[in-house]
Amino acid sequence: MKRPPKDIIESARLINRRALVVGAAQLGIVGALGWRLQSMQIEQADQFRLLAEENRINIRLLPPARGLIFDRNGIPIAANEQNYRVVMVREDAGDVGEVLARLTELVDIDPENLTRAMEEMQRRSPFVPVTIADRLSWDDVARININTPALPGIQAEVGLSRVYPWGADVAHVVGYVGPVSDYDLSRIDDQDPLLQIPKFQIGKAGAENKLEHTLRGSAGTRQIEVNAVGRVMRELDRQEGIPGKDVQLTLDSRLQSYVQARLDGESAGAVVIDLENGDLRAIASAPAFDPNLFVRGISVKDWVGLNEDKYRPLAAKAVQGTYPPGSTFKMVTALAALEDGVISADETVYCPGYTDVFGIRFHCWKSGGHGNINLHESLKQSCDCYYYEVAQRVGIDKMAIMARKLGLGIKHDLPLSAVAAGLTPDKDWKAKVRGEDWRIGDTVNASIGQGYVLASPLQLAVMAARIATGREVTPRLVRLIDGVEQPSGLGDSLGLNENILRRVRASMNDVCNHRRGTAYSSRIMVDEYRMAGKTGTSQVRRITPEERARGVISNEDLPWERRDHALFVSFAPYDKPRFALSVVVEHGGGGSAAAAPIARDIMLQALYGGPPPLDAYPVAVRDKIAAQQTRIEARIPPGSKAQGRA
Amino acid sequence: MSYLEYNTKYVPTGLRKLLYLNWPVIMLLTAVACAGFLMLYSVAGGSPTPWMEPQMKRFVAGMVLMIIIAMVPIWFWRNMAGLAFGISMLLLVAVELFGEVGMGAQRWINLGFMRLQPSELTKITLVMLLAAYYDWLPNTKTSRPLWVLLPVLFILAPTALVLRQPDLGTAILLLAGGGTVMFLAGVHWAYFATVIGAGVGGIVAVFQSRGTPWQLLKDYQYRRIDTFIDPSNDPLGAGYHITQAKIALGSGGWTGRGFMQGTQSRLNFLPEKHTDFIFTTLAEEFGFVGAFTLLALYLLIVLFCVISAVNNRDRFAALLTLGIAMTFFLFFAVNMAMVTGLAPVVGVPLPLVSYGGSAMLVLLVAFGLVQSAHVHRPR
Structure with missing residues (x-):
């Protein structure tokens, strides 16, 4: 079949016309694509560039x-x-x-x-x-x-x-x-x-x-x-x-290490304050734990071991632990009464061995009584009845004010975990917290640091420091930050009568250095380093009348957790105080037997800046001390072990 | 009917045919392919392997094939049109039955020496068949309903098979390519108006069907549409590809970040950077200048084909050349629209640039037919 030429020409024309339409459509599409490219790559280029950079750049x-x-x-x-x-x-x-x-x-x-x-x-x-x-x-x-x-x-x-x-x-x-x-x-x-x-x-x-x-x-x-x-x-x-x-x-790592070693085997806390500037030379709590264990990730076994130990190694007892201060509180009661003038330093109070207050009998630790007793003797022999009497005269509120003035019951600002505020009770406190009226019996209990009163070893050391200096010594732990000296802790005068303070200090001196003082056996023999202090023994349980009738059970016969806490606060040298310290031995028994020897050893280490000569100790204990010193020196890690910044 | 009706004595013979090839098209194709080699070298991190070298070999083989096809008179190819279409339909059915699954769709058939994608082949054989059909059909019958129905069936049969794979991109290319040949052949406007109207209705139906039991598209296809409409909805999931592609493209700026300096492609933020998304790498590294130049090269190829076609009085040759030019146009236009965020991501490669054997070979075969039509045009 042969196509007529007219047909061919006609068909070619038709194709060309339609091709024009298709071509126009194609041009339109290309135009749209070109416009799209232009708008993305030129108009919005910066925005997309930013997104691309965000995609690829990570900051670590x-x-x-x-x-x-x-x-x-x-x-x-x-x-x-x-x-x-x-x-x-x-x-x-x-x-x-x-x-x-x-x-x-x-x-x-x-x-x-x-x-x-x-x-x-x-x-x-x-x-x-x-x-x-x-x-x-x-x-x-x-x-x-x-x-x-x-x-x-x-x-x-x-x-x-x-x-x-x-x-x-x-x-x-x-x-x-x-x-x-x-x-x-x-x-x-x-x-x-x-x-x-x-x-x-x-x-x-x-x-x-x-x-x-x-x-x-x-x-x-x-x-x-x-x-x-x-x-x-x-x-x-x-x-x-x-x-x-x-x-x-401010810590002296050598002294710190010594104190830890000295407290070994006890559940105890001790604090040493430098009286020149409030520097804390040692804050020891025993037993302790190895902090390196925690850095590496402590094993479950070690963790359970630390938590189940009844001596609570994880507790920083020196600042977190609060204890009834016992007789170490007597300076507070005495100062409150003397400052208030309700009694003079020489006035005596009769101690028959007990005091009856509204039908309740409060006992002195010496059942036979001390007889007529003044401030000096009452501190030296730690008579309780004297304080029962003067506390009733001065009243709890003034005692609480004095306690706070001396650094008890207030939270000292230190960069440590859970620094305890302790407790110095007064009428308001009892009304607010307990919802009860203050009773005279509470005052009597508080007068010898029992009842509601609670203080940490740190607070007791501050109290000793303030009595020793008469100034508002505040504890300081950080000496330099990035080479910049932090403010000194030696504050202004407390505004206490210097004569009264001197009488109290003299009494504390006799506690250690008089034959009849409660800490006489823990005295320092070197004259220029003589120590003044006060023992304390605080009950953690109530002694019932029946028990008392049977005769008080001695601490050694009680289970550990029911024994008395042993406390001691001191400062030295007596004439020119350099250091104040406190020692609290949990359930250690009597303050003079359990806490005072520790305090003396620590004080001597602080005063000598290392092991003291044996002459500083009473002759009777020198052999024992020599053995103890050898044992402890072997335990203290040499300072050279430390490494600097890598 | 045969070319005997034309005056064929002016048609060049023997090696003289080489002089009569459409050389501008060959130059342009080579230029585009070279751009592709460059980009494949870049996305491989500055290495000829694994992509540039095989691609070059295939391009050389494809060019040889193209010239061989160009040497063969166009009337031979016209006579082969029916057979070629028949073979490609058989292959499509074979894929359906024995095909290999790749990327979530059944597209490949392993011929032993190469993995063939019959859907690629169909794009060309369909155009051939339609051109031969309208060459045979008297002009007066072109718009008669019965004679319109036949080519519509020719188009729909492979489209349906391709959709089953499922390969939405190829299906769109088949529909649009076939439709364009029918339009060029002179089918009445009214048919197209009706089809476009029905198409819009169909799209509405597709969206309406979503979530109902008679859902017309697969979930992933709906998600692609969602992602297209608002990619920022799901920047790390479905929208990740297109968002990263747009960042790459946009961050190119005027002149790009420099050869092998595109952070989006070098650091693998770009998906499919050697295949469907290769244009974004080019746009990132060579900027607007590079991207627009490539677009212009593509347009020039189409333009030279159109010029060749309108100067060709043979109906088959003209329709075939225009149909292939249109298919080629659809390839790059859909790909570019896709990576610039103007169209959904349907999986159409960038012709001659994207890495891939079937697509490149088939395209060069198609250009062989265009060349044959050019060389053997009646003078």
């Missing part, structure tokens, strides 16, 4: 080095130690099992950690380094580095971790650091991005916790380029963080 934080904590002599008590660990990158390793087998031949690795690391490697992207072992020795790291060619994918890394060279001796003061937890994050209002770093170490207790912001420093940043699955391609920019500030405490 660089944790700063934590500030160090030194003692007053510049010996580190919290330091940073280089911590070596091995990490493995799965994709570089090839045969993971083979490489790990070779690694375990070189260094000792806990099989449990190995399994955990294997699991983690399977779970994460192949390029993510996974920690295989932590806290390796330098020898291990050297062995690994030598064998690098045989260990593809294995790298040794170095980081900083916290170490406490003095271990348990400073545990209750410095506290410890640990990885930040969800609980920490929910509790503290802190926007610091560092806290978002997994396992970032923050202060959990003690000064580490309270001085966290000083010690932490601020984060550095690292800008890295990542790809779509998060692999790090290269580092674009790096800004180092600001290291935390160093802190110097």
Whole structure:
């Protein structure tokens, strides 16, 4: 069939016409595409460029080095130690099992950690380094580095971790650091991005916790380029963080260590204050725990052990523990009465061995009574009846005011965990807290530091310090922050009558240095270092009349937790006071027997700045002391063990 | 009917045919393919493997094939049109029965020496068949309902098979390509108006059917539409691809970030960066200038084909050339619309640039037919 030429021409024309329409449509579409390109690539280019940069640039934080904590002599008590660990990158390793087998031949690795690391490697992207072992020795790291060619994918890394060279001796003061937890994050209002770093170490207790912001420093940043699955391609920019500030405490780590050693075996607390500036030379609580355990992550066994110990090693008894101060409170009662003028220093009170107050009988510790007794004798022999009488004259409110003036019942501002406020009761307190009226019996109980009165060893040491100086000594724990001296703790005069204070101090001197003083056996024999003090024995249970009739059971026959607390406060030298201290031995028995010898030993160590000569001790105890000194010196860690910032 | 009716003595013979090839089109195709090599080298991180080298080999093989096809007179190909269409339909059915599943769809058939995508082949054979059909059909019958129904069936049969795979992109290309040939052949306007009206109605129906038991599209296809309408709704899930593609494209700016400097592609934020989304890498690295140049090259290829077609008095040759030009146009237009966020992501590669064997070979075969029509045009 042959197509007519007219038909061909007609058909070609039709195609051309329609092609024009199609071509126009195509041009339109291309125009739309061109416009779209123009609008995205030229008009919105900046916006898309920004999005592209956000895609590829990640900011990682660089944790700063934590500030160090030194003692007053510049010996580190919290330091940073280089911590070596091995990490493995799965994709570089090839045969993971083979490489790990070779690694375990070189260094000792806990099989449990190995399994955990294997699991983690399977779970994460192949390029993510996974920690295989932590806290390796330098020898291990050297062995690994030598064998690098045989260990593809294995790298040794170095980081900083916290170490406490003095271990348990400073545990209750410095506290410890640990990885930040969800609980920490929910509790503290802190926007610091560092806290978002997994396992970032923050202060959990003690000064580490309270001085966290000083010690932490601020984060550095690292800008890295990542790809779509998060692999790090290269580092674009790096800004180092600001290291935390160093802190110097007032603590004398040698003395601290001695006190801890001296308290060994007891459940006790002791505080030594420097009277020149309120510096806390030692804050000891026994038993203690090793803070290094917490940094590494404490095992369940150790944790349970610490918690179930009836001596409560985790409690910082020196500042957290509160005890009825017993007879050590008598200075408060005496000063309140004498200042108020309800009695003069020479006026006597008759002590028949008991006092009846509205039909209730209050006993003196000496059942036969002291007879006629004045201030001096009452303190020296610790007569109770004298205080029952003067307390009734002066009244509880004035006693409470005096107690607070001397640093009891108030919370001293120290960077330590749970500093106790203690309790100095008065009428308002009882009405408010107990909803009861104050009874005269309460005053009588309070006069000898029993009843509601509670004080911590720290507060008792402050009280001794204020009596010794007549000034408002406030305890100071932080000496320097980043080289800047913190305000001294030696305050203004308390405004007490100096004559009265002198009488009280003289009585305290006789407590130790008079034959009939309650702490005569714990006196210091060196004249220029003579110690003044006051014993205290506080009951933790009530003695019933029937018991008293049968004869008071001696402490040795009671179970430990029902024995009396032994207390002692003192200052020395008597003529020119340098140090004040307090010792509380929980359930230790009598203050003169259990607490005063400890106090004397500590005081001598403080005064001599090291082991005192044996001449300072009464002849009778010198052999025992010599043995004790040898034992303790062997225990105190040498200061040279400490390390500086890595 | 045959070409004997034309004056064939002016048609070049032997190797002289090489001189009469449509050389501008060959140059343009090579230029576009070279842009593709460059981009494949770049997305591989500056390496000829795994993509650039095989792509170059295929391009060379495809060019040889193109010239061989161009040497064969166009009337031979016209006579082969029915057979070619029949074979491609058989292959489509074979894919349905024995095909390999790749990327969630059944698209591949393994021929032993290569993995063939019959749907690619069908795009060309359908155009061939329709051109031959309208060449055979007298002009007067073109718009008669019965004679319109037949080509519609030719179009719908492969479209239905392709949709079953499912491959929405190819289905759209088949419909639009076939429809364009019918339009060019002179089928009455009213038919197209009716179909477009019905199409709009159909789209409405598709959306209305969503979530009902008679849902017309697969869930993933609905999600693609959702993502298209507002990709920011799901930036890390369904919208991730298109969002990242737009970031790459937009961040190119005027002149781009430089060869191999595109962070979006180098750091793997871009999906399918060597296949469907390769245009975004080009746009990121060479900016508006590069992207627009490629668009212009494509347009020039279409333009030279159209010029060749309107100067060709043979009805089959003209319809075939225009149909292939339109298919080629649809390829790059849909791909670019897709990666710039103007159209849903339907899985259409960028012709000659995206990595892929079937698509490149089939396109070069198609251009072989265009060349044959050009060389053997009646003079």
